[in-house]
Amino acid sequence: MKEKVQELWAKRPLIISGPCSAETEEQMIETAVQLAATGKIDMLRAGIWKPRTRPGMFEGVGVKGLPWLAQAKKITGLPTTVEVATAKQVEDALSFDVDVLWIGARTTVNPFSVQEVADALRGVDIPVLIKNPINPDIELWMGAVERIEKAGIKQVGLIHRGFSSYGNTEYRNAPMWHLAIEMKRRNPGMLLICDPSHISGRRDILQAVSQQAINLDYDGLMIESHIDPDAAWSDAKQQITPAVLADLLAGIEWRKEDTNSPEFHAALEKLRQQINHLDDELMQIISQRMKVAEQIGQYKKENNITILQTNRWNEILERAYQKGESLKLSREFMTKYYDAVHMESITHQNKIMNS
Numbered sequence: 001m002k003e004k005v006q007e008l009w010a011k012r013p014l015i016i017s018g019p020c021s022a023e024t025e026e027q028m029i030e031t032a033v034q035l036a037a038t039g040k041i042d043m044l045r046a047g048i049w050k051p052r053t054r055p056g057m058f059e060g061v062g063v064k065g066l067p068w069l070a071q072a073k074k075i076t077g078l079p080t081t082v083e084v085a086t087a088k089q090v091e092d093a094l095s096f097d098v099d100v101l102w103i104g105a106r107t108t109v110n111p112f113s114v115q116e117v118a119d120a121l122r123g124v125d126i127p128v129l130i131k132n133p134i135n136p137d138i139e140l141w142m143g144a145v146e147r148i149e150k151a152g153i154k155q156v157g158l159i160h161r162g163f164s165s166y167g168n169t170e171y172r173n174a175p176m177w178h179l180a181i182e183m184k185r186r187n188p189g190m191l192l193i194c195d196p197s198h199i200s201g202r203r204d205i206l207q208a209v210s211q212q213a214i215n216l217d218y219d220g221l222m223i224e225s226h227i228d229p230d231a232a233w234s235d236a237k238q239q240i241t242p243a244v245l246a247d248l249l250a251g252i253e254w255r256k257e258d259t260n261s262p263e264f265h266a267a268l269e270k271l272r273q274q275i276n277h278l279d280d281e282l283m284q285i286i287s288q289r290m291k292v293a294e295q296i297g298q299y300k301k302e303n304n305i306t307i308l309q310t311n312r313w314n315e316i317l318e319r320a321y322q323k324g325e326s327l328k329l330s331r332e333f334m335t336k337y338y339d340a341v342h343m344e345s346i347t348h349q350n351k352i353m354n355s
């Protein structure tokens with residue numbers, strides 16, 4: 001099984017599925033059998049210990065679920081993965097031959113816990129997947145990767161499961177794709193898997209979120225599945241049956257990062273040169289804009305006027321939204337862009353004021 005798992009690390013796409021939680025022996029095994037029958041699944045997942053937000057919720061079946069998972073592996077031939085958060089859980093998972101461990105979002109946030117898991121893994125040869133922390137802090141995610149790598153683990157992978165945010169949004173956990181993209185940039189070649197289940201929190205957008213991940217060159221997906229999703233003891237709203245999962249996977253346009261076609265490369269190269277050219281022009285123009293801002297700063301200084309003029313700032317934003325709309329630039333982008341440009345202007349004007 002070790003070699004099989006090693007090979008899976010290079011398989012694209014890598015598909016992991018199984019219930020949010022192992023609930024009963026029957027549910028675990030029946031889900032695994034149905035998943036294996038689709039022929040589209042590479043690895044079985046199940047939560048054995050569940051870190052729940054509030055006490056009194058179902059906190060996982062604990063160690064007694066591990067033999068069920070071992071049995072599911074025996075029947076289907078599929079390797080297994082389980083979430084671990086403590087040294088004891090690592091020890092238990094290893095003693096029941098779990099093939100891959102994963103660190104959950106609520107553990108990645110806590111360096112003490114990650115270090116405890118890392119110490120328990122010293123000298124152990126097992127792959128580890130690390131979910132992003134619940135808060136959008138890429139350094140914590142990096143820190144967890146470093147702690148696990150320092151313990152000597154050779155196969156480390158990333159799972160992007162979205163970030164918790166206050167208030168209601170379309171998602172259960174905002175994807176903030178840019179953070180996962182930055183993580184991928186910082187860890188070239190490291191396996192990156194998307195967990196659309198915890199990003200979505202609901203079934204109707206699972207497909208779209210999965211497709212988005214594949215469009216962004218993710219290496220695989222981890223999707224929760226259950227033989228009777230509505231009756232699941234945890235995360236009922238986001239789980240799907242193995243049959244629905246098979247349909248979802250069949251509906252995805254699988255993309256690859258590269259192709260050998262010279263025509264494709266020539267066309268892409270031409271367009272990329274255009275982009276470089278436009279980016280250069282944009283920078284020139286922004287630099288000119290800063291020079292004008294500096295002149296304004298000089299006048300403000302001579303007349304003892306504050307840098308920030310709220311009315312003017314509102315006027316700039318309103319203009320930008322209107323213009324942006326006619327140019328097909330989203331309000332969200334215009335806000336981010338103008339925030340950045342405005343802050344840079346303020347920095348330039350501050351320099352003038354203080355000179």
Ligand code: PEP
Nearest residue numbers: 020047104105106161198
């Ligand atoms: C899970 O995979 O069921 C889970 C608890 O995920 P997360 O750590 O991403 O919340």
Ligand code: MN
Nearest residue numbers: 020224234235
């Ligand atoms: Mn879950």
